[in-house]
Amino acid sequence: MSPDIMRAVEDSVAEDRGYRNSLTKIEPYGIEHIPDVERHGKPRSQFFLWFAAGMNFPIVVLGFSAAYFGLPFWAAVLAIVLAGVTSSAGMGYLSAMGVRLGVPQQMQGRGPLGFIGNLFPVAYVNVFAGIGWAAVTVILGGKAISLLTDVPFWLSALILMGIQLGVAVVGYNLIHFLQRILSFVLVIGFAFITIVAAANGRVVNVVNESAPGFDGIGGWIIFFGWFFSFIVAWMPFASDYSRYLPNTAGNRRGASWATMLGNFITLVWMGVLGTVLGSTTSASDSIGALKELMGPWAAVGLGVVALSSFTQNFLNVYGGAISIQTMGVPVKRHTAVVVICVASYLVALWGQEGFNAGFTAFLNLTAYCIAPYVAVLVCDYLFGGRRTERGLRELFDKSRKFEWGFVAWAAGVVVSSPFWMSSIYTGPIAAAFPQIGDLSYYVGAAVAAGVYFATHRRPRLSGHKMLDRSIAGQTL
Secondary structure: OOHHHHHHHHHHEOOOOOOOOOOOOOOOOOOOEOOHHHOOOOOHHHHHHHHHHHOOHHHHHHHHOHHHHOOOHHHHHHHHHHHHHHHHHHHHHHHHHHHHHOOOHHHHOHHHHOHHHHHHHHHHHHHHHHHHHHHHHHHHHHHHHHHHHOOOHHHHHHHHHHHHHHHHHHOHHHHHHHHHHHHHHHHHHHHHHHHHHHHHOOOOOOOOOOOOOOOOHHHHHHHHHHHHHHHHOOHHHHHHHOOOOOOOHHHHHHHHHHHHHHHHHHHHHHHHHHHHHHHHOOOOOHHHHHHHHHHHHHHHHHHHHHHHHHHHHHHHHHHHHHHHHHOOOOOOHHHHHHHHHHHHHHHHHHHOOOHHHHHHHHHHHHHHHHHHHHHHHHHHHHHOOOOOHHHHHHOOOOOOOOOHHHHHHHHHHHHHHHHOEOOOOEOHHHHHOHHHOOOHHHHHHHHHHHHHHHHOOOOOOOOOOOOOOOOOOOOO
16 A cells, blocks of 8 residues: 555544533544544434524525516425425435445545545535525625614624634534524524414415516426525535434434434425515515514514524534535634635625525526536445445545546536526526526436446546445445
8 A cells, every 4th residue: 555545544534532522622523534432422413403504594585586486385385395305315315424434525525536526516615605605694694683783784794703603613513502402492483483474474376477587387497496406505514414423224314314304394394484475575685575574573583584594604614614624725624614704704795785696596506516416426325335444545545636426527517507597607408498497406417427327337547446346345
């Protein structure tokens, strides 16, 4: 074994640093494999973590757009439920992968793509899904506080980001603890908002052909795709929050179901709430619509929105820091958290106006690259021999620059680009046939999986020998 590979192996599994379930100690691990002695927690923690993250206003924003497409209530709900089932199932499977492999999701990408090959999607995920998502949530929370207190946006956003920075620096255990508490608090808050919305709102169950975005079935497909892509945008981070769980079959199953349910319940609840909100008020933006609908209870509603911004951004900032480390930048995890927070705050100041249109465009562009990436990760996990000791060690071997998985990912992105449908860029097929909606996610994932299977038994681009893909070789 070469010195480079030996060094990679030595660095792959961290020593016991006494972290366990401490809530006050700064998490000492970053992208390393979590050793068995540090594994702790119960699968139900995944439910509370993702449930709290989903009790958030960006999903309401997506539901709010049903009125733009002229969708009747029943059609919007059907799209939300179907998108929730399919995308949440994928999140559940990725969470179980974290339990087995004990490393962050994006580190797993080094296996099928190689170290350099993995930089391309991870850099994109880092910039857009880490910094971008954190900025999106700060904009919503900061605007809610500004409407509630007349505090200028720059200050309210700074306060939110400062709190989120502190929690993300401490890390994994504190995030799980606070997400569990905030789950119960936000259930009460959003239940109250839902009751007021049900009392003051209305359900429109007819097609509105005069709606500005009406496009028949194409509008429904786009609406479905927005909800689907919302969960897809979380997929590069799913394993980050399950990798400390002890690696047992029961924990893998439990984490999978808990993650799926946490995402599904909140996506449907918040999405339907947004649909009612959009069909009831005259406001042009979702925060203003909430204030209008809540009437004398507006202060409560805006306070809940501001509080909910924490639950997503704890994960956004933490995941963004993991992205920086996965790219090989030689910084500690807590230093990377500071970088993400500062960048997110600046983006929030820049992007606070014209939020709704920018949000959906950003969501699309994120998912276009993530869908084929996730397809390659899952194929490698199932068929590439990743569930072996050598397969795990390979994730830390930087001498493997490119592998066939990078070709599969790139093919998925390129081939899907004619189907892209965004205010930033619309592909030629999407422009010529808008009635078919946005099919980019599904085309990208299918092409990436197809190219993976066409190449995964060919000699590896790195020149390394094949991993053991037999059932008997699956030792993890």
